[in-house]
Amino acid sequence: MSSAPSAPLxxxxxxxxxxxxxxxxxxxxxxxxxxxxxxxxxxxxxxxxRGLLDLxxxxxxxxxxxxxxxxxxxxTDQVRGRLDAVLTAARVxxxxxxxxxxxxxxxTHTEPFHLSKAIATLDHVSSGRAGVRVQITARPHEAAHFGxxxxxxxxxxxxxxxxxxxxxLFDEAADYTEVLRRLWDSWEDGAExxxxxxxxxxxxxxxxxxxxxxxxxxxxxxxITPRPPQGQPVVTALGHQTVPYRLIARxxxxxxxxxxxxxxxxAIVAEIRAEQEAAGRAxxxxxxxGDVVVFLDETERAARDRLSRLDTAAGSPYESDAPVFTGTxxxxxxxxxxxxxxxxxxxxxxxxxxxxxxxxxxxxLVPELQHRGAFRRAYEADTLRGLLGFARPANRYATTAA
Amino acid sequence: xxxxxxxxxxxxHFPGVNNTTVWSDPRAGSHIDFGSFTHFARTAERAxxxxxxxxxxxxxxxxxxxxxxxxxxxxxxxxxxxxxxxxVTEHLGLTGTINSTFNEPYEVARQxxxxxxxxxxxxxxxxxxxWDAFTGENFRRGGFxxxxxxxxxxxxxxxxxxxxxxxxxxxxILADPATGTFLGDxxxxxFVHSGRHFDIQGRFNVPxxxxxxxxxxxxxxxxxxxxxxxxxxxxxxxxxxxxxEGQAFYADVKRRLARYGRRPEQLKILPAAxxxxxxxxxxxEELAREVRRQQVSGATALRHLEFVWNRDLSAYxxxxxxxxxxxxxxxxxxxxxxAQVRMYRDPLATAREWRERAAAHGWSIRDLxxxxxxxxxxxxxxxxxxxxxxxxxxxxxxxxxxLVPHLTPxxxxxxxxRVVPLLQERGVFRTEYEGPTLRHxxxxxxxxxxxxxxxx
Numbered sequence: 117m118s119s120a121p122s123a124p125l126x127x128x129x130x131x132x133x134x135x136x137x138x139x140x141x142x143x144x145x146x147x148x149x150x151x152x153x154x155x156x157x158x159x160x161x162x163x164x165x166r167g168l169l170d171l172x173x174x175x176x177x178x179x180x181x182x183x184x185x186x187x188x189x190x191x192t193d194q195v196r197g198r199l200d201a202v203l204t205a206a207r208v209x210x211x212x213x214x215x216x217x218x219x220x221x222x223x224t225h226t227e228p229f230h231l232s233k234a235i236a237t238l239d240h241v242s243s244g245r246a247g248v249r250v251q252i253t254a255r256p257h258e259a260a261h262f263g264x265x266x267x268x269x270x271x272x273x274x275x276x277x278x279x280x281x282x283x284x285l286f287d288e289a290a291d292y293t294e295v296l297r298r299l300w301d302s303w304e305d306g307a308e309x310x311x312x313x314x315x316x317x318x319x320x321x322x323x324x325x326x327x328x329x330x331x332x333x334x335x336x337x338x339x340i341t342p343r344p345p346q347g348q349p350v351v352t353a354l355g356h357q358t359v360p361y362r363l364i365a366r367x368x369x370x371x372x373x374x375x376x377x378x379x380x381x382x383a384i385v386a387e388i389r390a391e392q393e394a395a396g397r398a399x400x401x402x403x404x405x406g407d408v409v410v411f412l413d414e415t416e417r418a419a420r421d422r423l424s425r426l427d428t429a430a431g432s433p434y435e436s437d438a439p440v441f442t443g444t445x446x447x448x449x450x451x452x453x454x455x456x457x458x459x460x461x462x463x464x465x466x467x468x469x470x471x472x473x474x475x476x477x478x479x480x481l482v483p484e485l486q487h488r489g490a491f492r493r494a495y496e497a498d499t500l501r502g503l504l505g506f507a508r509p510a511n512r513y514a515t516t517a518a
Numbered sequence: 519x520x521x522x523x524x525x526x527x528x529x530x531h532f533p534g535v536n537n538t539t540v541w542s543d544p545r546a547g548s549h550i551d552f553g554s555f556t557h558f559a560r561t562a563e564r565a566x567x568x569x570x571x572x573x574x575x576x577x578x579x580x581x582x583x584x585x586x587x588x589x590x591x592x593x594x595x596x597x598x599x600x601x602x603x604x605x606v607t608e609h610l611g612l613t614g615t616i617n618s619t620f621n622e623p624y625e626v627a628r629q630x631x632x633x634x635x636x637x638x639x640x641x642x643x644x645x646x647x648x649w650d651a652f653t654g655e656n657f658r659r660g661g662f663x664x665x666x667x668x669x670x671x672x673x674x675x676x677x678x679x680x681x682x683x684x685x686x687x688x689x690x691i692l693a694d695p696a697t698g699t700f701l702g703d704x705x706x707x708x709f710v711h712s713g714r715h716f717d718i719q720g721r722f723n724v725p726x727x728x729x730x731x732x733x734x735x736x737x738x739x740x741x742x743x744x745x746x747x748x749x750x751x752x753x754x755x756x757x758x759x760x761x762x763e764g765q766a767f768y769a770d771v772k773r774r775l776a777r778y779g780r781r782p783e784q785l786k787i788l789p790a791a792x793x794x795x796x797x798x799x800x801x802x803e804e805l806a807r808e809v810r811r812q813q814v815s816g817a818t819a820l821r822h823l824e825f826v827w828n829r830d831l832s833a834y835x836x837x838x839x840x841x842x843x844x845x846x847x848x849x850x851x852x853x854x855x856x857a858q859v860r861m862y863r864d865p866l867a868t869a870r871e872w873r874e875r876a877a878a879h880g881w882s883i884r885d886l887x888x889x890x891x892x893x894x895x896x897x898x899x900x901x902x903x904x905x906x907x908x909x910x911x912x913x914x915x916x917x918x919x920x921l922v923p924h925l926t927p928x929x930x931x932x933x934x935x936r937v938v939p940l941l942q943e944r945g946v947f948r949t950e951y952e953g954p955t956l957r958h959x960x961x962x963x964x965x966x967x968x969x970x971x972x973x974x
Contacts, residue, residue, distance in 0.1 A: 152635045153638075178624070192702070192703075197686075199635055199636065200632035200724075203629060204636065230620075233594070233598075262718065319587070332658070333657075339592075340578060341592060
């Protein structure tokens, strides 16, 4: 049994449809006909909050889901269709009080100015609990939904053409994220002065153009939305290799990685820290969370049986980029603590069946971790940054003494 | 036979970035904190209003190259606030202005379809356009659009969004665990659009929403704008809250509907209107004067004059006479990002007229602006205001009004408590919501070809 680690462990849950297994919607605990209602999402997020989790992420995409990574399919036996994740997060914000809300946003075809004010506003409506997961898309058919640029199909991910494309899209994502962050800082705190004596509502000297000039776009600024409560909402990204690790190292507050064992976890963390140093961010707080797909039951056997039942329904064995865990809360706690000892500071758990595995996490895993002294027993902060142990950042444009 | 009484539609515009909003009043709260939006929305819902309306801005207004600092500056994101407001209201329609120039149809259609799901059928879109490079500097697209293409792009944008909304019929999601069929149609959401402004194809990924499509609003006043509204909109925001102007606008726009095979009741005409409410008419008159002076400080009056003169007038005394120099006529304008600029198409004539009026009345610069600018549309006791609103609607000057209070967030409270009950007593305003969706409130048909009441 592992001893209690010195640093607290952070827990996130990744919400997607009825869960991460493609046959999850067929389980009795799922409510697939309610997927497009606010009630459904409110239920999931309040359950995660009951478990004192740091945050939820909400998956999104600019195309219909597909069982192929880069192409559409015409399958009718899996969940298809999804609501905009930022709006879903905003819809549940007033119904929750502590949990962080981290919608996914695709940065390849959208406008950073719009996303910046949307996430700043999510932070305002949630009193400081907003984050965002930035995601690229290399899918040609999603580019065709916008018609502004053509993305050439790639065959193999490790081909030079694919690497060039992915590098290009991630560089653009880094620029995009830089614009988000500059726009959040483009209003200094206290810029709204309401000085009745001079009739000035704002002190315009505390508002700043960002004048971003990138390879693909430029943005003038300042934002139309005042600086959000957290100053900087929490930026997150998922990565599987060096190119996205570089985005995480340059621009993110949390990177999600898919380490399959402690050795791999150590290597990934080392690579991200090295990139962080290269980017001049050494020593700045950056969490590396491990993603794990979770089938959680009272016995290991029950979890394995459930996986095989779902695989039978799906017609093929489940595959994931992340490690797939089947077992009990105590076994999962062991695994997480082992990976934590290898350098991960938290986990983003992907429930295989949300209706089953999310309550299993909040009511099984969380008490187990609490019992080991490894997880909070009450929310210790009002903001997502606070829960993650981050300070409120200074404003890069601030010229006036705080 | 006497004409049946028309039912009035009422909506509320959240007070924000305009010189109507009085921020210096001690009762004025934040225009950013969600608590302000909650208070305002709940008041509107308590009063059984049709909807709440949020405007949008995509670049901070500037004056002489500097950010304009005399009015409220800054606002939250429209979509995000509306989605959050859905959690604290049950019936109120949630209408947002979203620019069609600096967005793409796939993205906006999925945001509105999502909002309509998340509000259970209460979403509406005020489609606006932009062409200016000033706003474009904040976007990848830049300020690329020639002005004459504003409405052709907007019309194609809206048509494309409708194709996306209509790409799901509404019966595709079977989610039948027994057969393992989630989707009843392998091609749900398929679309192809090929046009001058958009050439896109693929699969739309939001299933059909409760209202089928969000309710569409339009706000332009030009001939092209009126035509766009007559062909494509469910409601139009107008500026004409008076009897004669209102009737002329109403008749003109309703007449245009026939050209598109539409009936007059398929387009609601809703002017924006301000109000000053007092215990008595005399008290309301006094309040209206007071509010007007709060809205127009000396500095505000000078800046307002600069919109017309298009030059720096800071050397002038706002309590002194109008400048005797003429406006500067040039391509560049001292004020950028402001709608008011368009109101003064002939600045030389406006300046001449204002000088004459000021001289005739002995008005200072500030007096002139106070007396020529936006006056409150409805001034009086609750009885007077209820009677005026009803009279304008029954006389076909409007189908209702979008009220623009001058205080955030409490500016609607007294209206809800004191005027609405009188309209209800007159039998011209609902006492309960008739149905769950905004289409029900506005008496609009569901786009699937049946009456709104069907969806109840």
